[in-house]
Amino acid sequence: MRKQEVVVKRSRQEKLAALRQHNRVPVLVVGGGINGISTFRExxxxxxxVVLIEKDDWCQAASGALSRMIHGGLRYLETGEFDLVKESVQExxxxxxxxxxYVSPLRTTVPIDSWGGGLINASKRFLRLGEKPTRRGALLIKTGLALYDLYTRQQGSMPRHRLNNxxxxxxxxxxxxVWVKYSATWYDAWIKAPERLGVELxxxxxxxxxxxxxxxxVSLVASDGERVTLRDNLTNTLFTLEPHVVVNATGAWIDHLNQQLAPADPRRLIGGTKGSHLIIDSPALLAELRDEMVYYENQDGRVCIMFPWxxxxxxxxxxxxVDDPENIACTPEEQRYILESLHFIFPHINVSAEDVVYTFSGIRPLPASDTEISGRITRNHSLVYFPPDASHDFSILNLVGGKWTTFRRFGEQAADRVLKLLGEKRRRSTVNMAIGGGRNFPCHERLPIWIRELSDKYQLAEPRVAQLVDRYGTRAELLLRLIAAEEEQPLQHHADYSDTELRWLIHEEQVFMLEDLLLRRTALxxxxxxxxxxxAEIAHLMAQELAWSEACRQQQLEMTLSRLARLHGVSGLRLACQSQPAGVLHVG
Known part of the structure; x- marks a missing residue:
């Protein structure tokens, strides 16, 4: 058995110093979304x-804007992408x-309006004779689910589907x-904290x-063909690296980065599409769903989802x-479309724009395509290699496409290609490798017992222990030790979080911006x-921990308020902040 390497945790300053001292690196991965992180890991x-850089925070763009589904790709059967379905179910x-x-089974139901609808159009799509989406009947959906069961049963983890009269x-x-005549039920999975899983990786x-x-x-800002220039966006300082291989894992920004790295290569690799989602506060809708997802077709045949969150x-x-991946946000037209789709399924439940508490949008990094129907673009992933040429001495490997469910496999394939370029061989597999707080996580039956044991060990109430385990898995024990050593104080404005917990997140999980903590390390x-x-309370705590000046604290607060309003539809916070007395905003 190979001896385990003991690695000492390094600060950001120590990592930057190491890069400046040894500026030649075998591999530079650019892009801290889930596919870049997976390649880095492999x-x-x-x-x-290997060095991984991300211009913003981990999983901030498309990798933080997914539908929160981890699924086998049922609808890919209709387009004949059987290998993708098999790979997706396995992953x-x-x-x-x-x-x-973080990943749990999710019971899923699709409402159906007819028995034989959609057969002709589905056949055309399968044979590449048509592209227009149409509504699917019970026979077509049952056929697809029967095929889906074949892939699922090979893994032996999920119940078979059921067609309901x-x-x-x-x-x-x-x-x-009233138009719903039948329904079909099956199981996929959902992920409750994708951004956190990325950080744990x-x-x-x-x-x-x-x-x-x-x-x-850290951003890649220039290249002279031999070296790349990087900028630390927190201090605005520049430094250079000389990589042997650059992995371009920037998703929707792949073509933009290649204009710097490989100016002589005109190929267009990405033709992204925007997906927007709403978070809705509707007790009536939540009660209707209970613990299930409804996977439904809107009136135009486009597939939509809704589930408790x-x-x-x-x-x-x-x-x-879309062509420009920057500053993507849900438009009023998209919000209206999604709300109308809800009314189409549950006409008696009144959901309005006032019930929307948060919106998010991301660009799917799909391969460039001339098709007029976005749903026809493959969700499969591929590797595009740019060998060294007159404009660059390093190799470039582009990660095109992909989806959250298959990130491990995509990263594995990318790493194997890089290993071949380096003349190296694979030593370890991640197929059965637990991630972060999933390591040694107890089974469902054992979980309450383990929580009770932790409660006794650290002298903390069981509900609080259960809450931390739900947030961090087995990594919660690291935090419990800290809480036992220094008594935690609940936040004044949110008693479910404490000062000790947030300080732990700041120092252990590479938090540098207020937004990192509010939107990605927590689900607040x-x-x-x-x-x-x-x-304001959390900004004050971060200012203490990261030695921010008062001006910096106010800037972080203003910047976060602005981004929440502009990118997530949360405009009321700014208005409320402006109406609050200064003493409320300046905590402490």
């Missing part, structure tokens, strides 16, 4: 000194096993619209190999072609729990 585990089940603290459908879903990877360095808030309801999404933002006093 290479580091093979003993490769879904691996995530259920390797990240059980009208009486059975009405008994479970009395609120469905980064932390795991840096602990696995001393030569693996990950830096958020932190006491709210997540609904989406749209699929709109996306679950609609932010208030002006709470934001």
């Amino acid at each position: 290479l580091a585990l093979q003993g490769i000194p 879904r089940d691996r995530l259920l096993k390797n990240a059980p603290h 009208t009486a059975e459908t009405r008994a479970r879903w009395p609120g469905f619209a 980064v932390l795991d990877t840096e602990q696995s190999h001393a030569g693996a360095l990950a830096l958020n808030y 932190y006491g709210k309801v997540l609904v989406g999404s749209t699929d709109i072609r 933002g996306i679950s609609g729990q932010l208030t002006p006093p709470l934001m």
Whole structure:
């Protein structure tokens, strides 16, 4: 058995100093979304000194704007992408096993309006003779689910699908619209904290190999063909690296980066589409859903979803072609489309724009395509290699496409290609490797017992222990030790979080901006729990921990308020902040 390397945790300053001292690196991965993080992980585990940079925070763009589904790709059967479905089902089940603290089974129901609808159009789509989406009948959906079961049963983890007749459908879903005649039920999975899982992968990877360095808030700003110039966005300082291989994992920004790295290559690789989602505060809709997802077709045939989310309801999404990936936000037209789709399924439930507490949008990094129908663009992933040429001495490997469910497999394939370029061989597999707080996570039956044991060990109430385990999995024990050593104080404006917990997140999980903590290390933002006093209190705590000046603290608060309003539709916070007395905003 190979001896485990002991890796000492390094600060950001120490990592930057190491890069400046040794500016030649075998591999530079650009892009800290889930596919870039996965490639970084795979290479580091093979003993490769690899550097990962991200211009913003980990999983801030498309990797933080997913539908929160980890699914096998049922609808890809209709387009004949059987290998993608098989791969997706395998990777879904691996995530259920390797990240059980964040990925869970999700019972899913699709409402159906007819028995034989959609057969002709589905056949045309399968044979590439037509592209227009249409509504699908019970026979077509049952056929697809029967095929889906074949892939699922090979893994042996999920129950078979069930087709429900009208009486059975009405008994479970009395609120469905009158046009719903049948329904079908099956199981996929969902992920409750994708951004946190991305961070855990980064932390795991840096602990696995001393030569693996990950830096958020670092941009690649220039290249002379031999060296690349990087900028630390927190200090505006520049430094250079000389990589042997650059992995371009920037998603929707791939073509933009290649204009710097490979100006002689005119190829267009990405043709992204925007997907927008709403978080809705509707007790009536939440009660209707209970613990299930409704996977439904809108009147135009486009597939949408809705399911419970932190006491709210997540609904989406749209699929709109876009050229500029910057500052993507849900438009009023998209919001109207999604709300109308809700009314189409549950006409008796009144949901309005006032019930929307948060919106988010991301660009799917799909391969460039001339098709007029966005849904026809493959969701599969591919690697595009740019060999060294007159404009650049380093190799460039582009990660095109991909989806959250298959990130491990995509990263594995990318790493294997890089290893071949370096003349190295694979040493370790991540197929059965647990992630972060999923390591040694107890089974469902054992979980209450373990929580009780932790409660006794650290002398903390069981509900609080259960809350921390729900947030951090087995990593919660690291925090529990800290809480036992220094008594925690609940936040004044949100008693479910404490000062000790937030300080732990700041120092252990590479938090540098107020937004990092509010939107990605916690679910406070996306679950609609932010208030002006709470934001001010957390900004004050961060200022203490990161030695911010008063001007910096105010700037962080203003910048976060602005981004919440502009990108997430949370405009009321700014108005509330402006109306608050100064003493409320300046906590402490």
